[in-house]
Amino acid sequence: MGRTSRKKRSTLANRAIIASAALILGGGGLAAVNVYASAGEGSAGSSHGRNWQPVRQASTIDCPEVVNEIPEVPGPARVEVDRELAAMDTQITDAYREFADRRDAMARDPQLAQNAVLGPLKARRTASIDRITTAIGRSAQRPEGLGSLAPCNLRADDETSDEPGGEADDAGPSDAPGQDDDGAGQADGGDDQDQGQDQDQGQDQGQGQDEGQGQDQGGNGPEESDFVDIQSVQPNVDTPARRRGASRGTFTTECGRNQNGKFNPDNVIAAPGVSNGAHHMHDYVGNQATDAFSGDEDLAAGDTTCRNQGDRSTYYWPVLRLQNGAAENDAEADGGGRDQNTGEIQTPSQVTLKFTGNPTGKVAAMPRFLRIITGDAKAFTNGDANANASWSCTGFENRQLADKYPICPEGSQVVRSFAFQSCWDGQNTDSANHRTHVAFAQDDGRCPKGFRAIPQLVQRIVYDVPPGPGFAVDSFPEQLHKPVTDHGDFINVFDDKLMRRVVSCINDGRKCR
Numbered sequence: 001m002g003r004t005s006r007k008k009r010s011t012l013a014n015r016a017i018i019a020s021a022a023l024i025l026g027g028g029g030l031a032a033v034n035v036y037a038s039a040g041e042g043s044a045g046s047s048h049g050r051n052w053q054p055v056r057q058a059s060t061i062d063c064p065e066v067v068n069e070i071p072e073v074p075g076p077a078r079v080e081v082d083r084e085l086a087a088m089d090t091q092i093t094d095a096y097r098e099f100a101d102r103r104d105a106m107a108r109d110p111q112l113a114q115n116a117v118l119g120p121l122k123a124r125r126t127a128s129i130d131r132i133t134t135a136i137g138r139s140a141q142r143p144e145g146l147g148s149l150a151p152c153n154l155r156a157d158d159e160t161s162d163e164p165g166g167e168a169d170d171a172g173p174s175d176a177p178g179q180d181d182d183g184a185g186q187a188d189g190g191d192d193q194d195q196g197q198d199q200d201q202g203q204d205q206g207q208g209q210d211e212g213q214g215q216d217q218g219g220n221g222p223e224e225s226d227f228v229d230i231q232s233v234q235p236n237v238d239t240p241a242r243r244r245g246a247s248r249g250t251f252t253t254e255c256g257r258n259q260n261g262k263f264n265p266d267n268v269i270a271a272p273g274v275s276n277g278a279h280h281m282h283d284y285v286g287n288q289a290t291d292a293f294s295g296d297e298d299l300a301a302g303d304t305t306c307r308n309q310g311d312r313s314t315y316y317w318p319v320l321r322l323q324n325g326a327a328e329n330d331a332e333a334d335g336g337g338r339d340q341n342t343g344e345i346q347t348p349s350q351v352t353l354k355f356t357g358n359p360t361g362k363v364a365a366m367p368r369f370l371r372i373i374t375g376d377a378k379a380f381t382n383g384d385a386n387a388n389a390s391w392s393c394t395g396f397e398n399r400q401l402a403d404k405y406p407i408c409p410e411g412s413q414v415v416r417s418f419a420f421q422s423c424w425d426g427q428n429t430d431s432a433n434h435r436t437h438v439a440f441a442q443d444d445g446r447c448p449k450g451f452r453a454i455p456q457l458v459q460r461i462v463y464d465v466p467p468g469p470g471f472a473v474d475s476f477p478e479q480l481h482k483p484v485t486d487h488g489d490f491i492n493v494f495d496d497k498l499m500r501r502v503v504s505c506i507n508d509g510r511k512c513r
Contacts, residue, residue, distance in 0.1 A: 058154035060478045061096050061117070062381040063088075066129065066149050070136075073432040077135040079273065081432075084128045084135075086271035089476065091128070092152070093279050093339060095121040096478040099154070100220065100340075118152055125150040155381070157223065157480060220340045221480035222323075222405065227469035230392065230406040233399040240359045240445055247357025249506040251455065252513050255285040255306040255315060257348045263319065265335020266292035269371045269489055270434055276334040278377070280318050280341050280474035285351060287314040287493060296369045299493050308513075310498030314491040315353060317418070318377075318474040319345045320463055341474040341481075349413060350462040355455035357506040358422065359445035363453045365499045366492045371430045372438050372457070374420045375487030380479045386435065389486035390417040394462060403484040407468055414463045414471070418488035422456035423447035455506055457490055 066088060073081050099106075099117045106112045129146045136143055242248060262284040271277025274292055284290055289302025294314075304312045321328070321343035328345055330336025357363055376386040384402070391401040392415045393408035400417070408414055421438040428437040439448050447453050465471050472481040479485045494502065505512035 058113075059157040060155055060381070060480055061092060061099060061121070061152055062155040062478075063092055063121075063125070063152035064149040065378060065382050066125075066132070066146060067433045068382075069143075069146060069149060070132070070432050071143055072140075073136060074139040076139050078432075080135040081132050082270075082272055083274060084132050086274040086277045088125055088128050089271070089277070089279060091121060091124045093477050095152070100477075113154060118154070121152055122150050125152070157221075220477060222469070222472045222482065223480075224469055226405055226472075226481075226483060227407050228401065228404040230396045230399055230401075230408055230412075233396075233401065233406075235398040237398045237400055242359045243361075243445070245361050246359045246445075247361065247363050247453075247507045248509040249357060250511050251355045251502040251505045252511075253306055253308060253311045253313075253353045253355070254513065255304070255311070255351070255353055257351045258283045258285050258305075259347060260305065261347075262288060262290075263330075263345070264291055265339070267489070268292055268294050268314075269373055269430070269491065276339075278318075279335060279339045279476050280377075281330060281335045281345065282316040282474075282489075283319050283348075284314065284316045285353075287312050287491070290314045290316065290491075299369070299491060302493075308498060310495045312493040312495075314489070314493065315459065317416070317459070317461065317488045318486065320348075320414075320416070320465075320471055320473050321345050322465060323470050323472055335474075340477045343472075346463050346465060346471070348461045349464045350460070352458075352460040354458045354460070355502055355506065356458055357455070358441065358447075358453035360441075361446075361453060362507045363422075363455050363503060364424075365503050366424065366454045366494070367429050368492060368494065368496070368499075369429050370424065370438075370454075370492040371434065372420050372490045372492075373434050373487065374418050374490075375485075377476060377485050377487050378479060379484045380475075380482040384484065387484050388418065389484050390419070391415070391483055391486070392417065401483070403482070405469065405471070405483045410467055414465055416459075416461045416463075416473075416486060418457075418459040418486075420457040420459075420488065420490060422454060423451035424454045425450060426452050455502055459488055 067085050070081070095117050099113065102112065102116065106116075126147060129150055133142050133146055263281050264284075265276045265278050265281050266274070267278040267282070268290060272292060277292055286304050286306050287294075287299050287302045288304065289298050294302070299312060299314060302312055306312070319341075321341065323343050325342075326344045328336060328343065331342065332338065335341065375388040376382055376384075379387040379389070387402065389402055391404065391406050392399055393406050393412040394415055395412050396406075396408070397415060397417075406414060421440050423439040423441055425437050425439075431437040439451050441447055441453070463471070473483070473486050475481045475485050492499075501512065504510075
């Protein structure tokens with residue numbers, strides 16, 4: 001199958017900051033600032049005579065994730081809290097743009113990063129945190145200590161805040177999905193992949209981006225080191241043993257590949273009511289009414305691309321683009337070029353949406369309008385606590401990568417897999433941080449105490465892209481298009497009758513569609 005391209009509508013403490021900086025530009029590669037710091041640095045004075053210690057080259061902004069530290073948000077405060085959290089994402093995006101656009105001047109002025117980027121960012125984050133705590137405090141106990149999360153840092157591309165991903169044998173918090181799906185066939189042997197080719201790919205500079213930033217395409221990543229030849233990875237997928245009484249069936253819903261090109265940079269789960277809440281473009285299949293402003297009633301009445309019209313669920317994930325310098329329709333739009341997501345969007349060659357059972361027992365029905373986010377769009381700076389990226393190639397899906405993109409041999413296609421949380425708290429369809437109402441099963445397959453097993457959504461998305469390091473998923477600008485940031489989102493809008501059939505098929509061991 002040939003490649004296709006679809007056109008579209010349109011974050012504890014503050015570390016010692018810059019004492020000296022130098023712009024690194026070479027051969028059109030990654031441009032970064034070389035940061036130096038001293039524990040005794042003051043806000044003024046010469047650096048002469050100080051014992052400066054070099055720190056790694058700074059290439060992004062690292063901010064603590066405030067949402068992870070917020071307790072349950074009372075209903076009356078939810079709208080305001082969500083709005084401020086989305087505003088904090090925009091603050092980071094704006095600060096990153098300032099950092100990227102002025103790194104030349106920062107190299108000449110050691111205090112510029114603090115004065116022009118980190119200081120103002122801290123002030124804006126402090127104001128948003130104050131508004132969050134005030135909103136919560138009107139109807140519940142005011143949260144304490146959030147103000148310590150206001151300062152942000154500069155950090156290096158290869159510096160990890162929690163060593164996300166690590167080696168190739170880390171497939172995320174659940175076992176790698178999709179192993180029983182048919183692929184496009186394994187290429188025997190395969191030619192050696194040219195891992196340096198992305199250094200010269202694409203010369204388009206028409207996106208309004210600084211020429212030295214990231215790669216030459218006008219974007220800001222990924223790097224050559226973000227890719228690995230899948231044939232060099234050892235098999236690393238373990239299939240959990242099924243116990244007596246396991247629910248062995250499956251239900252597959254067919255909702256297309258987004259051939260109709262529904263895209264937007266919203267995130268109705270994490271940033272409801274906020275346009276461009278994701279700062280990157282999403283692919284959508286299923287419910288066609290989904291945008292930042294969709295409520296449950298809108299989704300219930302929306303059209304769907306799913307063959308079974310009883311499934312009006314929303315399935316979405318960041319688009320994958322070729323890093324070829326070609327301009328897309330969103331080259332000057334939010335979520336696209338304005339947020340440093342550039343290149344041709346690729347329509348998947350195959351999308352499989354399968355619901356599976358639990359290895360230790362039966363599953364219960366999902367509640368309607370249950371919202372699940374799997375993975376972490378900010379895992380590059382947050383660390384891997386919530387990361388759940390799995391990358392592979394057809395014919396090699398017993399080898400999963402958590403923090404690298406795969407270089408597939410000729411004849412093999414790139415595969416993204418998401419195995420969603422499969423345990424539900426039995427009460428809530430969402431939570432303040434959009435995570436604590438659902439959970440992954442434990443190593444023995446059982447749900448944590450207080451949770452019940454529900455059908456597990458397993459998404460498998462396949463792309464026919466050229467072999468080599470020439471593609472990336474969309475991301476928040478400061479996340480530099482790292483593969484560990486891959487994530488998926490799901491809102492259950494099955495009607496009750498069809499959900500009963502899903503549960504029956506899974507618990508009875510049948511394979512249904």
